Amino acid sequence: MGTEFCKYCEDDTSCKNGHLYVIQLRDEIGHRYENKSEKGYLYVGETGLSVEERGRKNFTRKDGSYVKPDDLYSDRKKPLDEQQWPEDDNWEYDTKSIPHIRNYFLKYRPDLVHYENPIVYDKSDPNKLKRLEGKLADKLRNRGWRVINKVSWKNRASQTND
């Protein structure tokens, strides 16, 4: 019972609470940054789905087929016109950081989620999950990781204008 990220979730069924998750990207993504991280590169996210379900959606095509991260990684090494699964508009999820996850996925890091999942929804504190997501990202940055997506709690005021 339970999953790596939440003892109340099943792989395909969320416990209906919030979850924080951390994905480690391959060091290769460092070529995108002038200041390299010696520790590594992370994506920090939150979801009401089970983390496993949410993760599969990053690798799901619009026709419903799932591409294994390792298969996609090999495919991305080919010239663009030979790729079976390029960054076309046939992916189910396409927000800003998701293509980086598809390009550089290494592994999940439940050990770096410094809060206890699930994050129980609290009507009187609707920002709780977002706040903890931002705090977690800030904490990991302070420890030397590069968080590739823009979540933060410290800079929240300036970010609301994005």
Ligand SMILES: [Zn+2]
């Ligand atoms: Zn859960």
